Amino acid sequence: MNTTRRTVLKGATASGVLAGLIATGALRPTQxxxxxxxxxxxxxxxxxxxxxxxxxxxxTESKDLVIKVPDIxxxxxxxxxxxxxxxxxxxxxVIMVVRNPFPLSAQFDFANGALPEVSARLKxxxxxxxxxxxxxxxxxxxxxxxxxxxVGGCGG
Amino acid sequence: MQHRVIGALCAMxxxxxxxxxxxxxxxxxxxxxxxxxxxxxxxxxxTLEFEKFRAEMEDSNPAELFEAKGEEFWKSxxxxxxxxxxxxxxxxxxxxxxxGAYVKMPRYFADADSVMDAERRIxxxxxxxxxxxxxDIAKRPFANENFTPDITNLVTYVAGHSRSMKVDVPLKDPxxxxxxxxxxxxxxxxxxxxxxxxxxxxxxxxxRIRMQNLPNLSTPKGAMSGVQGWPGYRMTGxxxxxxxxxxxxxxxxxxxxxxxxxxDAVAYLLTYMxxxxxxxxxxxxxxxx
Amino acid sequence: xxxxxxxxAIATSLLMAALPAAADPAHRAQAVAVIKKDFQPRGxxxxxxxxxxxxxxxxxxxxNKPPEYIAKGLEGDQLAGVKYPADGKLMGDWKSGERLxxxxxxxxxTDDPGLPVGGNCYNCHQIAPKELSYGTVGPSLFHxxxxxxxxxxxQKYVYSKIYNAKAYNLCSEMPRFGHVGALNEKQIKDLVAxxxxxxxxxxx
Amino acid sequence: xxxxxKIRATMKGDVAEIRVLMSHPMxxxxxxxxxxxxxxxxxxxxMAVEVGGKxxxxxxxxGSVSRNPVFGFKMKGAKAGDKVVVNWxxxxxxxxxxxxxxx
Numbered sequence: 233m234n235t236t237r238r239t240v241l242k243g244a245t246a247s248g249v250l251a252g253l254i255a256t257g258a259l260r261p262t263q264x265x266x267x268x269x270x271x272x273x274x275x276x277x278x279x280x281x282x283x284x285x286x287x288x289x290x291x292t293e294s295k296d297l298v299i300k301v302p303d304i305x306x307x308x309x310x311x312x313x314x315x316x317x318x319x320x321x322x323x324x325x326v327i328m329v330v331r332n333p334f335p336l337s338a339q340f341d342f343a344n345g346a347l348p349e350v351s352a353r354l355k356x357x358x359x360x361x362x363x364x365x366x367x368x369x370x371x372x373x374x375x376x377x378x379x380x381x382x383v384g385g386c387g388g
Numbered sequence: 389m390q391h392r393v394i395g396a397l398c399a400m401x402x403x404x405x406x407x408x409x410x411x412x413x414x415x416x417x418x419x420x421x422x423x424x425x426x427x428x429x430x431x432x433x434x435t436l437e438f439e440k441f442r443a444e445m446e447d448s449n450p451a452e453l454f455e456a457k458g459e460e461f462w463k464s465x466x467x468x469x470x471x472x473x474x475x476x477x478x479x480x481x482x483x484x485x486x487x488g489a490y491v492k493m494p495r496y497f498a499d500a501d502s503v504m505d506a507e508r509r510i511x512x513x514x515x516x517x518x519x520x521x522x523x524d525i526a527k528r529p530f531a532n533e534n535f536t537p538d539i540t541n542l543v544t545y546v547a548g549h550s551r552s553m554k555v556d557v558p559l560k561d562p563x564x565x566x567x568x569x570x571x572x573x574x575x576x577x578x579x580x581x582x583x584x585x586x587x588x589x590x591x592x593x594x595x596r597i598r599m600q601n602l603p604n605l606s607t608p609k610g611a612m613s614g615v616q617g618w619p620g621y622r623m624t625g626x627x628x629x630x631x632x633x634x635x636x637x638x639x640x641x642x643x644x645x646x647x648x649x650x651x652d653a654v655a656y657l658l659t660y661m662x663x664x665x666x667x668x669x670x671x672x673x674x675x676x677x
Numbered sequence: 678x679x680x681x682x683x684x685x686a687i688a689t690s691l692l693m694a695a696l697p698a699a700a701d702p703a704h705r706a707q708a709v710a711v712i713k714k715d716f717q718p719r720g721x722x723x724x725x726x727x728x729x730x731x732x733x734x735x736x737x738x739x740x741n742k743p744p745e746y747i748a749k750g751l752e753g754d755q756l757a758g759v760k761y762p763a764d765g766k767l768m769g770d771w772k773s774g775e776r777l778x779x780x781x782x783x784x785x786x787t788d789d790p791g792l793p794v795g796g797n798c799y800n801c802h803q804i805a806p807k808e809l810s811y812g813t814v815g816p817s818l819f820h821x822x823x824x825x826x827x828x829x830x831x832q833k834y835v836y837s838k839i840y841n842a843k844a845y846n847l848c849s850e851m852p853r854f855g856h857v858g859a860l861n862e863k864q865i866k867d868l869v870a871x872x873x874x875x876x877x878x879x880x881x
Numbered sequence: 882x883x884x885x886x887k888i889r890a891t892m893k894g895d896v897a898e899i900r901v902l903m904s905h906p907m908x909x910x911x912x913x914x915x916x917x918x919x920x921x922x923x924x925x926x927x928m929a930v931e932v933g934g935k936x937x938x939x940x941x942x943x944g945s946v947s948r949n950p951v952f953g954f955k956m957k958g959a960k961a962g963d964k965v966v967v968n969w970x971x972x973x974x975x976x977x978x979x980x981x982x983x984x
Contacts, residue, residue: 304437309623309948310623310947333911338943339940342938351951352946354945382810434809453884572701577729577737578733579726579727579729583732597800598781598800598811602814621949639716644722646722656708
């Protein structure tokens with residue numbers, strides 16, 4: 233955690249985020265501190281690089297990781313994604329949209345009683361695999377499902 | 389075929405795609421590619437697939453964010469006259485009363501001598517009670533990009549207080565009935581380069597434009613599906629839009645000129661449409677494609 | 678857009694007199710008045726679009742069910758106005774036709790009038806099987822040519838139907854794409870090919 | 882100043898369900914506006930959820946999270962009345978903190 237955090241902070245400084253954090257007082261220890269942003273991974277342009285960026289290059293497929301997405305998205309701008317991990321000791325869930333310009337969409341680290349489960353809504357640029365990863369005991373597991381994005385009509 | 393580059397009839401002009409300037413890669417081929425022509429049932433399966441996620445989408449609807457802003461505006465003092473709508477605006481249920489007001493409009497308001505839908509009435513209050521200029525409101529009446537007008541938040545707030553209530557447009561009022569009958573004739577009026585009327589798309593059952601179902605506005609259920617979900621959070625563009633906006637967008641797609649904001653034309657059409665939905669249950673601000 | 682009205686004003690008014698009265702003439706008149714009063718021009722959508730042309734007037738006044746003797750005559754007029762290609766070739770390139778069929782652009786107040794108008798076909802019809810997002814306002818056109826062949830007569834029918842659908846059904850919901858100048862000769866040929874060319878995915 | 886979040890937290894049996902709506906444009910930096918100009922990136926990068934004084938979720942987000950983000954989380958060990966605090970920081974350094982009590 234500490235090494236990653238330091239690396240990330242360095243990246244953040246470059247983009248001015250850290251300065252912003254300090255200026256706004258977000259780094260004061262009394263506040264709920266949001267995680268620092270893994271710039272390298274989030275700015276990776278392909279899924280392989282993004283996986284490497286979060287240390288999940290060697291993820292194995294797992295049926296104990298459940299992803300719920302529509303087969304066909306009603307609108308690619310808002311695609312509901314639910315991920316539940318039944319893998320013991322899951323500490324993080326990561327969501328990627330493989331064919332998006334920047335595949336990595338979100339990472340959630342859980343603690344203090346949080347269940348390894350999250351629902352979110354993502355933009356899909358086109359028909360794509362949506363991949364979920366879970367980190368448990370230092371190892372990564374993955375599952376993926378395709379979501380089709382189609383042309384829209386009037387929209388109610 | 390590159391699906392999303394080509395604008396659908398109704399796709400919003402702003403949105404070429406979620407990431408519009410990204411160079412296009414060939415779209416992944418659908419798995420069912422080799423199969424013979426997809427049947428109508430296959431299409432309905434797509435609709436069913438959307439439905440599966442509807443409840444969740446509606447349960448956590450960003451519309452709530454706009455409702456909250458509308459509440460703030462309704463209860464605080466604004467405008468040249470520095471009064472709140474809560475202490476001055478009568479939506480037909482008494483000054484400041486909003487419970488059930490949305491589903492009981494359009495109705496006739498003697499003080500304005502007009503049949504008014506909810507949005508038109510709230511605009512009237514902003515002008516008459518708070519001292520805003522109508523033209524200022526009408527200049528930018530609908531949300532786009534990162535701008536949401538106060539009137540949209542207000543309509544969303546008021547609509548949120550008719551959740552789970554039955555639509556009850558007072559059609560027995562002769563003035564409302566008159567508006568209904570005129571609205572009905574407007575819906576049938578074909579003109580423009582494509583000979584379209586409202587009824588071309590919304591006058592019969594079970595039709596679709598691309599993947600979107602077209603409600604038949606002449607039936608209670610059909611009319612209700614045209615009423616349901618407005619004001620709605622539009623996934624395309626992520627903006628909050630009202631029923632007034634939706635009527636205008638229909639005319640855009642009908643290749644007509646634009647109906648004037650908060651006009652008789654829109655109020656009468658809404659009277660026809662919402663009146664046809666009388667007795668159906670309104671679920672509150674919705675989420676739209 | 679609707680300058681090529683086939684009916685003259687005089688013929689129209691005579692015709693109107695011959696038509697059965699609209700179901701609710703008073704409210705219809707008020708509706709027309711409200712429409713004239715409460716619309717504003719925007720983009721390319723000018724106010725002249727609100728005026729009915731002769732055919733629209735007949736359909737509007739008869740609830741889209743004109744008496745047959747009137748419909749037949751007017752359909753004949755519409756068919757007589759179809760301009761076929763001078764070179765006699767009615768089938769173009771189905772691939773261009775498919776692209777055109779996909780596009781729903783054109784004529785709205787948000788459309789750039791300088792850009793080409795789309796065919797709007799998939800909005801209402803199933804056509805090539807690959808496109809899953811199709812409308813159902815019109816009938817499925819899948820296997821159109823496979824089922825009907827592509828004789829010159831059939832090509833002529835399809836060309837004229839796209840050019841002016843009202844030539845076959847006076848109050849059809851389908852626009853008069855050629856008649857109003859939305860689609861040009863080449864574009865209509867390409868759409869004919871999409872429906873009739875044996876190589877088109879429609880007929881595979 | 883960013884608009885407030887809407888936080889809904891309810892007990893379902895022994896599980897607390899937390900739903901968060903955030904008001905944010907979530908511009909990915911890849912979109913063009915109506916005039917064809919690129920819209921600069923502006924999206925929430927970090928978020929955190931704290932319940933009863935303890936952090937339960939630490940999140941990092943990309944610009945591909947939908948505009949006006951919606952998230953759902955669940956936890957065990959919380960009870961009605963516990964305070965839920967959610968905060969976020971975006972790519973411009975704007976931030977927002979809101980709270981609610983578990984119902």
